[in-house]
Amino acid sequence: MSSSDFWPTNETDADITQPVQQHWTTERVGWDSPSPGWEVDPDEPPSGNFGRVLIAMGIGSLVAVALGVYGSAHDPTGAAISLAGFSTGLHAKAWLASASFALVIVQLLSALAMWxxxxxxxxxxxxxxxxxxxxxxxxxxxxxxxxAHCLYALGFQSFDTRVLLHSLLGCFFYGVFVCKMIVLARDDQKPWVLPVIGGLVFSGLTGLWLTSSLWFFSNVGLQL
Structure with a gap:
C-alpha cells in the first residue's frame, strides 16, 4: 500500500472542508523545520493562537493600570534617586532616559537587520x-x-498636557513591554504579532523621551 492511499497527492484531492490545508511536502523548508514528511506547505503561514496574545495584552493592561493607580494614590516625595555625576535627580532621569532611548534605536535597527x-x-x-x-x-x-524616580518622586500628574501624556506613556510602555515578554515565550504566533508589539514598545519609549528628556534639555540645557 502506497502513501498516496493515505495522503492527497495534489491540491485537487484535498478535503476543502478541513480547517488546514492538506498539502504535504517532503522538501526541507528550513533548518528548524520538523522531520521530513510532516512539513506543511512553506507558503502556508502559521495559524497562530490569538487567544494567548489577548491574555498577554490583558496582563500588560493590568500592569499599566496598576502603575497608574499607584502613581495617582502615592504622595510624591519630590526626590528619589541621586546618582554620582549628576547635579539633581531630574538631570539623572533625563540622561538615563536618553541612554535607554538610544539603546532602543539600536534594537530597532538590529531588528530590521535580522528581518x-x-x-x-x-x-x-x-x-x-x-x-x-x-x-x-x-x-x-x-x-x-x-x-522609580517618576513613580516615587513625581507620581502620576496631569497639570498640563505634556505631563499628562508623559504619565500615560510611562504606564503604557511598561504594560506593553510585559505583553511583549509574554508573547516572546511563544513561537506559534502570526508573523505580524511580535513586530507590532515591538513597534508599540518603541513608540512608547519614543513618546516618553520626547515628553521628558527632550523637553528638559530644551528648557534647562545639556549640563549634567
Whole structure:
C-alpha cells in the first residue's frame, strides 16, 4: 500500500472542508523545520493562537493600570534617586532616559537587520540577534531607575498636557513591554504579532523621551 492511499497527492484531492490545508511536502523548508514528511506547505503561514496574545495584552493592561493607580494614590516625595555625576535627580532621569532611548534605536535597527529590512544590510546573522537582545535588556535595565524616580518622586500628574501624556506613556510602555515578554515565550504566533508589539514598545519609549528628556534639555540645557 502506497502513501498516496493515505495522503492527497495534489491540491485537487484535498478535503476543502478541513480547517488546514492538506498539502504535504517532503522538501526541507528550513533548518528548524520538523522531520521530513510532516512539513506543511512553506507558503502556508502559521495559524497562530490569538487567544494567548489577548491574555498577554490583558496582563500588560493590568500592569499599566496598576502603575497608574499607584502613581495617582502615592504622595510624591519630590526626590528619589541621586546618582554620582549628576547635579539633581531630574538631570539623572533625563540622561538615563536618553541612554535607554538610544539603546532602543539600536534594537530597532538590529531588528530590521535580522528581518532583512535594513537597506544595505543583507542578512543580520547572529551578531544582529545578539545586539538586538542585549540592547533591549540594557534599555529596560537603565529605564528602571527612571521609572522609580517618576513613580516615587513625581507620581502620576496631569497639570498640563505634556505631563499628562508623559504619565500615560510611562504606564503604557511598561504594560506593553510585559505583553511583549509574554508573547516572546511563544513561537506559534502570526508573523505580524511580535513586530507590532515591538513597534508599540518603541513608540512608547519614543513618546516618553520626547515628553521628558527632550523637553528638559530644551528648557534647562545639556549640563549634567
Amino acid at each position: 532583512g529590512r535594513l537597506p544595505g544590510v543583507r542578512g543580520g546573522g547572529p551578531t544582529s540577534a545578539w545586539l538586538h537582545r542585549w540592547s533591549g535588556r540594557l534599555a529596560v535595565l537603565i529605564s528602571l531607575p527612571v521609572a
